[in-house]
Amino acid sequence: xxxxxxxxxxxxxxxxxxxxxxxxxxxxxxxxxxxxxxxxxxxxxxxxxxxxxxxxxxxxxxxxxxxxxxxxxxxxxxxxxxxxxxxxxxxxxxxxxxxxxxxxxxxxxxxxxxxxxxxxxxxxxxxxxxxxxxxxxxxxxxxxxxxxxxxxxxxxxxxxxxxxxxxxxxxxxxxxxxxxxxxxxxxxxxxxxxxxxxxxxxxxxxxxxxxxxxxxxxxxxxxxxxxxxxxxxxxxxxxxxxxxxxxxxxxxxxxxxxxxxxxxxxxxxxxxxxxxxxxxxxxxxxxx
Amino acid sequence: xxxxxxxxxxxxxxxxxxxxxxxxxxxxxxxxxxxxxxxxxxxxxxxxxxxxxxxxxxxxxxxxxxxxxxxxxxxxxxxxxxxxxxxxxxxxxxxxxxxxxxxxxxxxxxxxxxxxxxxxxxxxxxxxxxxxxxxxxxxxxxxxxxxxxxxxxxxxxxxxxxxxxxxxxxxxxxxxxxxxxxxxxxxxxxxxxxxxxxxxxxxxxxxxxxxxxxxxxxxxxxxxx
Numbered sequence: 001x002x003x004x005x006x007x008x009x010x011x012x013x014x015x016x017x018x019x020x021x022x023x024x025x026x027x028x029x030x031x032x033x034x035x036x037x038x039x040x041x042x043x044x045x046x047x048x049x050x051x052x053x054x055x056x057x058x059x060x061x062x063x064x065x066x067x068x069x070x071x072x073x074x075x076x077x078x079x080x081x082x083x084x085x086x087x088x089x090x091x092x093x094x095x096x097x098x099x100x101x102x103x104x105x106x107x108x109x110x111x112x113x114x115x116x117x118x119x120x121x122x123x124x125x126x127x128x129x130x131x132x133x134x135x136x137x138x139x140x141x142x143x144x145x146x147x148x149x150x151x152x153x154x155x156x157x158x159x160x161x162x163x164x165x166x167x168x169x170x171x172x173x174x175x176x177x178x179x180x181x182x183x184x185x186x187x188x189x190x191x192x193x194x195x196x197x198x199x200x201x202x203x204x205x206x207x208x209x210x211x212x213x214x215x216x217x218x219x220x221x222x223x224x225x226x227x228x229x230x231x232x233x234x235x236x237x238x239x240x241x242x243x244x245x246x247x248x249x250x251x252x253x254x255x256x257x258x259x260x261x262x263x264x265x266x267x268x269x270x271x272x273x274x275x276x277x278x279x280x281x282x283x284x285x286x287x288x
Numbered sequence: 289x290x291x292x293x294x295x296x297x298x299x300x301x302x303x304x305x306x307x308x309x310x311x312x313x314x315x316x317x318x319x320x321x322x323x324x325x326x327x328x329x330x331x332x333x334x335x336x337x338x339x340x341x342x343x344x345x346x347x348x349x350x351x352x353x354x355x356x357x358x359x360x361x362x363x364x365x366x367x368x369x370x371x372x373x374x375x376x377x378x379x380x381x382x383x384x385x386x387x388x389x390x391x392x393x394x395x396x397x398x399x400x401x402x403x404x405x406x407x408x409x410x411x412x413x414x415x416x417x418x419x420x421x422x423x424x425x426x427x428x429x430x431x432x433x434x435x436x437x438x439x440x441x442x443x444x445x446x447x448x449x450x451x452x453x454x455x456x457x458x459x460x461x462x463x464x465x466x467x468x469x470x471x472x473x474x475x476x477x478x479x480x481x482x483x484x485x486x487x488x489x490x491x492x493x494x495x496x497x498x499x500x501x502x503x504x505x506x507x508x509x510x511x512x513x
Contacts, residue, residue: 004385032299035395048507054495061360061361062359062360062361063360064357064359064360066361071451079444080447081440081447082447083447089499092372093364093372096364096368096371096372097361097362097363097364098361098500100362100364100365100368101337101345101362101366102344102346103346103368104342104365104367105339105344105345106341109338109340109343110342125367126367126370126371126374129367129368129370129371130370130371130374130375130378132371133368133371133372134374134375134378134379136375137375137376137379138379141446142444143440143441144291144441144444144447145291145296147298147299151298151302153346154298154301154302154305155298157305157333157337158298158301158333158374159338161332161333161336161340161343164336164340182308189333227336227338227339228339228340230335231335231336231339231340233331234472235328235331238331238332238335239320239327239328239331242316242335243316243317244332244336246316247315247316247317248290249317253317257317257320257321257336258320259329260323263392288362
């Protein structure tokens with residue numbers, strides 16, 4: 001099927017205007033605007049959709065000359081808008097081919113860090129990659145997901161993040177689900193960690209909130225391995241651990257950045273270290 | 289998180305990655321201070337990125353661990369082939385679910401938390417016409433593509449899925465065109481109601497404004513309907 005090029009351009013221009021309008025409140029830097037204009041120019045210079053010349057460019061085998069993936073996403077959506085499944089699938093195949101090395105690397109990288117039997121590896125690899133392909137295709141054919149037309153690689157990273165989380169939970173590698181928040185402990189049941197308390201002998205003592213052993217264990221973790229450790233913590237604890245152990249911030253600084261009290265930081269630190277201490281084995285890679 | 293918020297997080301975190309790849313050392317704390325409303329989502333991505341993505345190659349053809357330098361796009365690998373086949377098969381199954389014969393426009397709108405009136409507003413029609421479409425009282429062969437595109441956007445489904453709703457299937461359109469029939473006899477027999485052209489429904493609507501009618505007349509003329 002060959003569609004008049006001007007029709008296609010009209011759709012693109014309209015959507016770029018919509019995207020720009022949507023982001024007008026945002027401080028879009030020059031680089032973003034330049035990139036958008038560049039992608040629109042590349043798209044607008046394509047030969048008529050469905051022509052032989054169009055396919056030669058879409059299926060260009062030299063990666064140095066190949067179209068930006070963002071433009072290919074636009075082409076997929078034009079095919080979808082015309083109900084043209086055959087050509088939609090053909091462009092999707094080009095995209096999968098262009099991204100397969102990075103996606104396969106990612107799947108291997110994820111599995112490499114997990115202890116598993118050799119016979120499980122191929123099954124997990126297939127599942128992970130098929131899940132990723134399915135989610136990629138769903139995103140590619142969804143005209144509402146405009147950022148895929150602006151920054152393909154980054155959208156792909158987000159898609160892989162979703163697949164990774166779902167995989168880790170589904171396969172029982174993570175007991176904690178990142179999207180599920182724990183129930184709050186009633187404030188009245190929690191003793192103040194700041195205030196001195198009276199012990200059985202009637203002496204006033206301060207609660208020791210530091211968990212030196214757990215803290216030392218975190219500090220012993222190699223710097224590059226810390227992100228994998230943080231990733232397994234509940235969402236509300238991650239930023240705090242990151243700021244303290246990755247950026248080397250003080251508790252007070254951290255409290256200021258997160259907009260919480262010093263006490264909240266100490267409570268969360270305590271909670272995070274409790275969780276870390278309960279994990280079987282803090283050896284390198286066991287938490288990924 | 290809404291679609292707009294998701295896009296904002298994508299935009300913000302893409303800057304973080306760009307800074308990192310440019311050899312700078314972006315700090316999560318700077319981003320949290322600047323975008324406190326997205327603190328959790330930004331932290332979530334940044335930790336994931338450093339844990340998993342940071343070593344994944346971008347846009348460079350590699351095979352296993354070794355980088356090719358000949359710039360030729362490798363053929364579709366066996367793994368990709370298998371993964372893509374599985375993905376299409378799942379998607380096709382999912383589309384068939386959407387093509388369920390009892391899935392009506394009202395149900396499709398409801399699945400997006402929209403009333404029929406809201407849906408009508410989004411596609412530029414009045415509710416009386418959308419109700420006629422819902423009841424299959426408009427000849428599918430006379431419905432403009434523009435309407436299907438708008439419906440596709442409003443229901444967040446591709447056009448080929450939309451074609452399954454309310455009997456807008458390609459087959460029916462073909463049959464009607466070939467037979468040059470202006471009515472859908474099956475529906476008429478079942479309901480005893482008059483089936484109209486889309487244009488007739490536009491002209492006869494009591495709820496559509498004159499401006500809207502003009503806009504649809506122009507669309508119908510452009511599509512030769």
